Every structure is written in structure tokens, then in C-alpha cells.
Amino acid sequence: MENITKTFQHGGVDWICEPWLGAGSMGIGRGENPIKFTLPLLLLQISVFTLISVFFQFLLRPFGKFVFLTQILAGICLGPSVIGRNKQYMSTFFYKRSVFIIESFEAICFLFVCYITTCQVDTRMVKRVGKLAFINGILLFLIPFVCGQFAAIIISKRLGGAPDGIPPAEFHHVAIVESTMYFQVVYGVLSSLKMLNTEPGRLALASMMVHDCLAWCFFMLNIAIKLNVDLKDKNRALLLSLLQMVMIVAIIYVFRPIMKWMMGRTPEGHSLKTSYLCVICVLLFVTCLWAEFVGLPYFFGAVVLGLATPKRPPLGTGLSDKIGCFVWFFLMPCYIIGIGYNINLSQVSLRDVIRYEILFGVIRFAKMIAIALPSLYYNVPLWHAILVGFMVNIQGLYDGN
Incomplete structure (x- = not known):
């Protein structure tokens, strides 16, 4: 099945169809892009978020412990307010399937x-x-x-x-x-x-x-x-x-x-x-x-x-x-x-x-x-x-x- 995302409208609602590639990747040695798979992308998002959060904790350390504040700042940086202004980044990090997965973990x-x-x-x-x-x-x-x-x-x-x-x-x-x-x-x-x-x-x-x-x-x-x-x-x-x-x-x-x-x-x-x-x-x-x-x-x-x-x-x-x-x-x-x-x-x-x-x-x-x-x-x-x-x-x- 080709890796093609299709978007169409039906009844005034946008429908997005993506082929299911699986959770894990076989690796770049097999010619696959790991970021297109669920688990590698999720691990990459968590890793980048943690690094940015630690960076903000280091900057705000003289003012005390603001764990929740630094995490919110890291989340905003990953979103469309800062880094997300780059369309290439958003299409790679936050394409439709990855957003559904993140929202599911958010609810849990x-x-x-x-x-x-x-x-x-x-x-x-x-x-x-x-x-x-x-x-x-x-x-x-x-x-x-x-x-x-x-x-x-x-x-x-x-x-x-x-x-x-x-x-x-x-x-x-x-x-x-x-x-x-x-x-x-x-x-x-x-x-x-x-x-x-x-x-x-x-x-x-x-x-x-x-x-x-x-x-x-x-x-x-x-x-x-x-x-x-x-x-x-x-x-x-x-x-x-x-x-x-x-x-x-x-x-x-x-x-x-x-x-x-x-x-x-x-x-x-x-x-x-x-x-x-x-x-x-x-x-x-x-x-x-x-x-x-x-x-x-x-x-x-x-x-x-x-x-x-x-x-x-x-x-x-x-x-x-x-x-x-x-x-x-x-x-x-x-x-x-x-x-x-x-x-x-x-x-x-x-x-x-x-x-x-x-x-x-x-x-x-x-x-x-x-x-x-x-x-x-x-x-x-x-x-x-x-x-x-x-x-x-x-x-x-x-x-x-």
C-alpha cells in the first residue's frame, strides 16, 4: 500500500485517510523513515520535550522550582507558537496520525x-x-x-x-x-x-x-x-x-x-x-x-x-x-x-x-x-x-x- 494521505469532504466534514504502517519501524537500513511510524515518533517527541523542559529549568533555576511552568513553556515551544511556525517541522512532527496518538496519551x-x-x-x-x-x-x-x-x-x-x-x-x-x-x-x-x-x-x-x-x-x-x-x-x-x-x-x-x-x-x-x-x-x-x-x-x-x-x-x-x-x-x-x-x-x-x-x-x-x-x-x-x-x-x- 502506498504511503499516501488522502483528504476528502463528505457531509460538510473533512475526512482524512492514512495507510496504517504499524507501530515500529524496520530501520533506515530497510529504507524506512522511522519518524513515519508511531513508536519512534512518540519517543522522539518525548525526548525533545524533555530536553527543552530541562533547558528552561536551568534558566529559571535561580528563581526556584517551577516544574509545571517549564513543562508548559516546553510544550508551547514545540507547538505552532515557536518551532511549529516551520511547516516542514509540523508536517513531520505533528501530522494527523501523530496528533491522534498524542491526544490519546494526553487523556490517559x-x-x-x-x-x-x-x-x-x-x-x-x-x-x-x-x-x-x-x-x-x-x-x-x-x-x-x-x-x-x-x-x-x-x-x-x-x-x-x-x-x-x-x-x-x-x-x-x-x-x-x-x-x-x-x-x-x-x-x-x-x-x-x-x-x-x-x-x-x-x-x-x-x-x-x-x-x-x-x-x-x-x-x-x-x-x-x-x-x-x-x-x-x-x-x-x-x-x-x-x-x-x-x-x-x-x-x-x-x-x-x-x-x-x-x-x-x-x-x-x-x-x-x-x-x-x-x-x-x-x-x-x-x-x-x-x-x-x-x-x-x-x-x-x-x-x-x-x-x-x-x-x-x-x-x-x-x-x-x-x-x-x-x-x-x-x-x-x-x-x-x-x-x-x-x-x-x-x-x-x-x-x-x-x-x-x-x-x-x-x-x-x-x-x-x-x-x-x-x-x-x-x-x-x-x-x-x-x-x-x-x-x-x-x-x-x-x-x-
Whole structure:
């Protein structure tokens, strides 16, 4: 079969057909170009990404450790913003089949990261903080969202970019994403700074856990409403909503007892058996596949399973030690490359920068207000309230998705 890529349109959609060459190459000695094969190209992309990331770490070393920042910069450099401006490079490194492979590894990485970070979070922290965490969580859900939508409309009306002051879909989506927070991101940062057991750290995490519960409930309600509106068959929409509830119940009352049984079978002080680790990975894949089948994003299943995972050793932090090496050193480069591939700074105008920066500033300030007002009312020291406000504004890996 000739190595020819064919592109044609059908039903208003572009279809791309490429011959399947296989994963591995027989080598240049057989007259084959290894980069045209899946595995050599993936290894080359990871190697180049790692070299560029190490270079940025060397440049930024005087300012401290910025692992995530250096990885994002490396991903942007590999994308169309810097090196990707060369069409020959893009056609060699990021032709269509390679992009599909990178995106698949990106999704798998995000799946594991969601589970690893979530299974380390102790939800009992909300009870220890008390009523203030619930009030903060509710306000963190409402105030930034409302302020972000109003800001999007006003900014679009004053700075252009939308007729009648209605923000375009992308600007509206950015406002929603910026209003959303992930306690997993804050947990990772506070863990590295050894601030998990401090008063501001506990308050920030507990508040964001409440926020995330409200956000997921709103998200599932939105999906249920959309299913009922979009699907003509109302019985099918009802069935999907029911299956979503069944998935959550199965995770809590079936998968969680299985993990507790494995934990009880592991002697104290010993690590988890390899067979048990394989079972947990299968449970993770099943929940993510189930979420996809019932109309939810795949990582929803990983987050729910992580919250249901028992926090005591050898689970919890023990799973991070078992799986973390593979995730952070192999899958993470694929994840960052996938993000960098979708970033093209050359298409961003000065007006866009001003509009988005104003929107970001409004939402950041709204988050600070949502934390400061109830905290001061409950006699939390001003400095602690300000510190918690900065904590809930932390962004990282999840926001890159």
C-alpha cells in the first residue's frame, strides 16, 4: 500500500485517510523513515520535550522550582507558537496520525492524574473546619461565576468582539473555566509547600471541596437538562440520567468495599500487591468508560473513584508512589505536548490580551471577596483570609486541560 494521505469532504466534514504502517519501524537500513511510524515518533517527541523542559529549568533555576511552568513553556515551544511556525517541522512532527496518538496519551495521563491527586485528599477535612467551609464553598461557586458572566458581557460590549454586547461562545467558556477551581491543584501545591496542616491550608482545601461538590452537581444537572432537551427520545434521556446515578452508587457501595478488602488483606507496613494494583487500575478504567457511555466526561469517573478510595496506607499516598513514576515521567510529557500543540500565540492580538486579562482580574478579585467576607465575619485573622484568597486562585495542571 502506498504511503499516501488522502483528504476528502463528505457531509460538510473533512475526512482524512492514512495507510496504517504499524507501530515500529524496520530501520533506515530497510529504507524506512522511522519518524513515519508511531513508536519512534512518540519517543522522539518525548525526548525533545524533555530536553527543552530541562533547558528552561536551568534558566529559571535561580528563581526556584517551577516544574509545571517549564513543562508548559516546553510544550508551547514545540507547538505552532515557536518551532511549529516551520511547516516542514509540523508536517513531520505533528501530522494527523501523530496528533491522534498524542491526544490519546494526553487523556490517559489526565485520567491517572485526576485519580492520584483525588485519592490523597481526606474529605473529613470539611467536618473539621465546620460551617465556614460550607459558606466559603457556596460563595466561591456563586460569586466568581456571576461576576465572570457579567464581566464577559460588559467587556465584549466595551472592547468589541460581540454584537449587542453578547459574549462569543469562546469568551463565555473562558469565563466559566476561570470561575471553576480544582482542589486537586491546590492540594498538590500546598503539599509541596508543606502547608496542608496549617490553618489557612485546611480552610482553603475544605472550602474548595465544597465548591467542587456544588460545581459537579451543577454540571450533572446541566447535562441531564441538555439530554432531555436534545434527545427526542425522553426515555433514553431518563435512562442515561439513571445510569449516571447508578455509576456513583456502584463506586461507593461496590468498588470502595473491594478496595477496603484489599487494604485489609495487606499486612501493616507492607506495600500494595501488584495484583491489587492491577485491580484498582481496572476499576479506574471501568469507571471512566462508564462515565463516557452515560454522557459524562471520562475524568468524572476518576474523580469520584478517587474520593471513594480509602485514604489510609497502603492506599491513598501509596498509590501515588506506585503509579506516579510512570505517569509523571512518561505520560506527562504527552499531556503537555498536547496542550502546547493547541496554543498558537501568533493568533492572539493585543485587544484579545487586554480583554482576557481584565476578565481574569475580575474573576480573581471575585474569588478573593468570596473568601474574605465570610472569613472576616467569623473572626478569621485578616492575613489568614488574604492567604486563603491567594490559595483559591492557584491554577495548574487541571486548568491547562
